[in-house]
Each structure stands twice: as structure tokens, then as C-alpha cells.
Amino acid sequence: MSKRTSLKDIADKVGVSTALVSYVINGQEKEKRVGKEVVKKIRTAALELNYQPNQIARSLRKGSTKTIGLIVADIANPFFGNLARVIEDEASRLGYTVIFGSSDEDSGKMESLVDILINRQVDGFIIVPAEGTELQIKALQEKKIPLVLTDRYFIDVTTNYVALDNYGASFDAITHLIANGYKKIGMIAYKSNLIHMQERVRGYIEAMKANNLENEIRLEEVRYNYTMIDNEKAMNNLAIGEKKIDAILFATNSLTVSGLYCIKKLNLKIPEDLAIIGFDGNEAFDFFYTPLTYIEQPIEEMGKEAVGMLVEQIDGSTKIAHIKLRHTLIKRQSSL
Amino acid sequence: MSKRTSLKDIADKVGVSTALVSYVINGQEKEKRVGKEVVKKIRTAALELNYQPNQIARSLRKGSTKTIGLIVADIANPFFGNLARVIEDEASRLGYTVIFGSSDEDSGKMESLVDILINRQVDGFIIVPAEGTELQIKALQEKKIPLVLTDRYFIDVTTNYVALDNYGASFDAITHLIANGYKKIGMIAYKSNLIHMQERVRGYIEAMKANNLENEIRLEEVRYNYTMIDNEKAMNNLAIGEKKIDAILFATNSLTVSGLYCIKKLNLKIPEDLAIIGFDGNEAFDFFYTPLTYIEQPIEEMGKEAVGMLVEQIDGSTKIAHIKLRHTLIKRQSSL
DNA sequence: CTGAAAGCGCTTACAG
DNA sequence: CTGAAAGCGCTTACAG
DSSP states (O other): OOOOOOHHHHHHHHTSOHHHHHHHHTTOTTTTTOOHHHHHHHHHHHHHTTOOOOHHHHHHHHTOOOEEEEEESOTTSHHHHHHHHHHHHHHHHTTOEEEEEEOTTOHHHHHHHHHHHHHTTOSEEEEOOOTTOHHHHHHHHHTTOOEEEESOOOTTSOOEEEEEOHHHHHHHHHHHHHHTTOOSEEEEEESOOOHHHHHHHHHHHHHHHHTTOGGGOEEEEEOGGGHHHHHHHHHHHHHSSTTOOSEEEESSHHHHHHHHHHHHHHTOOTTTTOEEEEESOOHHHHHSSSOOEEEEOOHHHHHHHHHHHHHHHHTTOOOOOEEEEOOEEEOOGGGO | OOOOOOHHHHHHHHTSOHHHHHHHHTTOTTTTTOOHHHHHHHHHHHHHTTOOOOHHHHHHHHTOOOEEEEEESOTTSHHHHHHHHHHHHHHHHTTOEEEEEEOTTOHHHHHHHHHHHHHTTOSEEEEOOOTTOHHHHHHHHHTTOOEEEESOOOTTSOOEEEEEOHHHHHHHHHHHHHHTTOOSEEEEEEOOOOHHHHHHHHHHHHHHHHTTOGGGOEEEEEOGGGHHHHHHHHHHHHHSSTTOOSEEEESSHHHHHHHHHHHHHHTOOTTTTOEEEEESOOHHHHHSSSOOEEEEOOHHHHHHHHHHHHHHHHTTOOOOOEEEEOOEEEOOGGGO
């Protein structure tokens, strides 16, 4: 890379100290009362030499990098891809750049991502935490590194977070199914202690109980790394045979999609054989032969709130906020 | 953020110079022949103080940041989301971190992204260039900043790139349609001078000509920022009325999806009323009531090659490589 | 209004 | 084998 022009180059050219150049470049010529002539000369020289400040040097000196570390489960998953996009835009609006990483829901990967990003001196983190990472989050807090959790959080660790009211979302979905006459309602969720999953399951169970359907509760749990296989088993258990269910709620985007593959394979009629409700939006839901009813998350709001809260913290606020967002139930034919 | 431990802290604790600590931390104790005892003491102290090197300082000193700048059209688009994921993994494997940004196919946005990333001293760029950004790319080259273009490139600017053989892909798709008996074949593309689009269109036209169907050529061009509206008009022009076509090739992922919405609206039977071939994979293609035939890009290979070529350049290679990847035509019922 | 100088946390020739 | 010191490119208190 060819030699870049530095503050010193400008200072030399104009014949002043680097201090003055720095003031002018940073728009402090008023406060520092830099001479009008000098300001003009510096401006001209900066333009001529095509000066671009070196953020790395500035970061080292100021101790802040104007960078946000974003850790999601998988950037290729549309839910996280969309969230990342919102976060990117909002961060950029506030003068921040974002470095991202995918944890694959693995606590080890997440740990090494966190380490790498700390070494890169990110000013703060937005994290979709993997299971079993409470200690990592606590460690971050002890180091006083600003952070906000998204999508999920830990009850035992007091942090800023912004998440969906997952309990309410599931409860609403099940209530809707029941209102439409379904009673034998199953659910397929990920096997996970993470709060978002627990809450989605709890919403299902409580809604069933509230309608005196506790005997119809049929919950199947799928392993994240074996989504397809486990989901297929689960669907076979639930949707076939004597005790088959008549409606189902999937707990995530990816579970819904893999569930749809099973449904195709089993050749089930939707909603006649089985009513379905999915989680999160997905273009695939629109094109399934019966358009899918699904729980829509306010991704835009989630991303913006997360960035906003993080930047507040970076700017020194010690306020802790827990934000729960409301879902929207997009009702279509799959749950009629 | 509480005070982090620095090299100096360790040096003070052990009673040696920071030079020795640096050597040990960087595994150069052999070359620099640091005393065995000293090495041990330094290691212990580093562990005790939980030392984490400050990458910013190292970057400033070494003039390299081990960071890659990635600019795509839109990280929320599944094609780019998947590409980003591959790039993330490959970069991480080689010790690099990635900072990303979305240009929205806008040259102004791309320019400001490039500037921001240059100021952050990325070691190199992987760019999916927007239309009209030749000069930006040239400027990057003049600054000797390593770079590889992906998905598209510019004929007038000699750079490293890795892209699909788009001409071949379209040609193959059209040939397949013709083999299946379709003759009135239309295409919907983006209105763009970018090479990938031009090549996709050229493949269509040449394939039609090669089969003496030049009189049946019906190309519609859609504006990126008005995808939905323009696509609807285009579909109305092509698929309705006297001169209606019997098959269509969509030029991208997003065009295919928005086309599917139109097809639903128009209530067309696939493939009886209209055969379709899409571009790139998308879960939605699997669930459309007639599974879609589509052109699959080798995203994994594309991302890995891009990172590999970039890192070679960063490491000093001046070799220029143009890599064209082959597609796979996934044949299903929509083109029967 | 302006300059000299310290210092952010590293790496690395140089000298011994 | 080890240390003193320069320097990466900035910012910023301090002195005048």
C-alpha cells in the first residue's frame, strides 16, 4: 500500500504544528480559536493531499474505536441476516461500523469470537447469546464492556436486552388455533435452555391449560445440529397414526422450514390434515401451497433498539433496560 | 471499561523489558533466544494478569489490521447472506476478521462505505461492485489496496475477480427450456450495465439465436428500486394476451421471488401456462406449489476463492486471476 | 492564537 | 541473552 498522507504531511506543507491540523480536521477551529488564514490553508492542503484520517491511530489514542461487535447464531439465516442489516444501518447512522461473527449456537465458538472482538477493541457488543454462555456475558460485564443481548437473555445475569415477548407470541398463536376449532395442538421446539425457547414453550403450555387442553399437550424437542433428522422423527410422532394432532406450532424460522419439508414428504393437506403456524417471516411461507400463518417479529425495532441502547451505554449511561417487543400474528390459510 | 493489562504491566511485574514480553507473547522466544526462566515467568504473569494483546496498537505499529472489508449489495438478501457466511468462515480460518457493509446497488453509498473502511485500515476488500463504480475501483488500485471483485467485475478495469460464468448459465437454462419444447421464451432482468446482468441477458439471446428463435426474444428490464412495480408490468406484458410467452427465465434471486408473487396474482398454472427458471437458490423455490427449476451458484467456492485470492494479494502476490465458476441447473417440475 | 511534547500499546532494529 | 529507544499517526493538556 502506498504511503498515505498523515497529519504531519499537512502540517509540514502548511508550516504549522500537527496540533492545529488536528483541530481543523476535527472541526474544533472555533473552540481552539485557530486563525482564519491558517484554517483555510490547512483545508486546502488536506484536500490537495487527499487526506484521510487514520482511524486506527485515533482509536489507539482515544481508546474508542467506533466499532460494534455483532454476534449472531448464523448470518446466513434470514432472521439474523435481516437483523444484521437493520443494525448495520442504525450503527452507520450513529457513526459506528460493525464487525460480525456467527456462533452456530456453540458456546466455544462464541467465546473465541468474543475474544477476537475484544482484542479488536470494539466499543461494545450486540450478542444473540448461545446456550451456556452466562459466564462469558458476566465476564464481559466485569470488564465493564458495554453490551446488549438480543433475541434472548439470561434470567440470572442482569443485562440490557431487547427481545420478543415470546410467551405472549406463542400464547396468542395457540389461542388463535383454538378459536379456529383446533384442539389437538402440538409444538416442535429446539431442545434448549435458552429463555426465548423456554418462553415460547411456556406460552404454548399455558395457552393449552387455559383452555383445558392440558391433556392434549404434545411437545417435541429437536437438536439444533440435527434439525432435519429430529424434526422428521418429531413430525412422524405427531402427525401420523392413532393419536395424531390436528395443528402445530413451530418455534423458529428454521424449524418451520424444515417442518415444511417433512409435510411435503408426508403429503399432508394443509390445513385439512394439519393446521400450521410458523415463527418469523420467510419468503417460503408465502409460497407454500397454503400460505402460512406466522408470528412476525418486529426486526426493525429490535435492531434499532439494540443499537440505541448500546450506544447510550458506550456514551456512559449505566441505565439497564429490558425491552420486550410485541409480535404480530399474520393470519392466513394454514390455520383456518 | 476498566484498565486492561498491557505488555508493560507484565514487563514490570517480571522485571524485564517490554521487548522480551513481546517476543514471548508472539512466540519468538526461540529466534530471539530468550532465557528459559524468563520465558516461564512471562508466561505465568501473562496468564495471571489475563493479558489480551491490543490489536489496535499492533495494527498501528505493523500497518496491517488483519481485517477484510466486505461490501455486498444487501446482507439481508439470502444470496449475499450466504456468501458473507462463507467469507466469514474462510477469513476466520486465515486469521482475519470481516467488517461488512451493504451498498444497496448505489454508487454513492458504496463510495462512503469504501472510505469508511479505508479509514479503518482494512488490509483489503472483497466487493460486489455497484453500477458506475469503475473509478472507485481504479482509485483503490492506484492506492495499491488489495481487492477482489465478486459476482461482477468491470471489463475496463483489470482486477482480480471471481464470478459465475453467467453467460453459460443462462445459455444452459434456455437450452433446457427449448429441449423441453418451449419456444416463446421471455426473460426478466434488471436494467443494468453490470457485466453479470449483461452476460445473463447475452446467454439468453445467444441461446435463442442458436435455435433460430431470434424472433421470439422478449426481454423486459426492471429497475432495482422498483422491482415489484416494474416486474408486475413486465409480467403483464409477457404472460398475458395474444402474444403471450410460454416460458420465462428470471435473472436473479430477488427477481424470481417478486416474479412468483406476480404469478400467484395472475393465477398462472406452472408449467402449463408458463414454465419458469429462477436464479440462485431460495427456500421459497422449494415450496412454490410447483418446485422451481433454478440456476444454482457455487457460493461456497465463490466465497472461499475470493478470500484466498485476497489474502494472497495481501501477502504480496501481484498475480491477477480471473475465476469463472460453473453453475448447476437444478431441474424440477416448473420447467417440465 | 500557536507549538512542543507526551502518550495510547505495541514491534523491532540496534547496541551491548 | 537482554534493554533502551524510536516510531506507527493521532489527540490533547500545557505553556506561552
